[in-house]
Amino acid sequence: MSNKYEGTQTEKNLRAAFSGESEARNKYTYFASVAKKEGYEQISALFTKTADNEKEHAKMWFKELGGLANTPANLESAADGENYEWTDMYAGFAKTAEEEGFTELAAKFRAVAEIEKHHEERYRALLKNVETSQVFEKSEVKVWECRNC
Incomplete structure (x- = not known):
């Protein structure tokens, strides 16, 4: 995953744009749920549509960042991201909150750190399966269930 903007202000701007659009x-997804729960179907639909737009904007910036x-x-x-979250980020957040x-x-x-772990x-297990060609074929018998049904 190369990033041709590495070390530039443009990279910082792209990261801020990605973060802002993602947030x-x-x-907007949460707001849509509230509006729907309160009976505002049209407002909920507008929040959902806008959330979908923001997702595409975020994807565009994420792709630019490689x-x-x-x-x-x-x-x-x-x-790697999940590892950082459970070993460093949430551990530090918990320590500060406690203090x-x-x-x-x-x-x-x-509790969230445990989930991130x-x-x-x-x-990592899925990666190992991909690397050892065990995604679609296992050494032991498994029951397969259609994900569509």
């Missing part, structure tokens, strides 16, 4: 997409690769590289990137007296929030950070493990 907006999530917010963030999309093949599946093995994407799995590696995802696993500042926000014990319930610290517990939430720790599971995500990392899952991505």
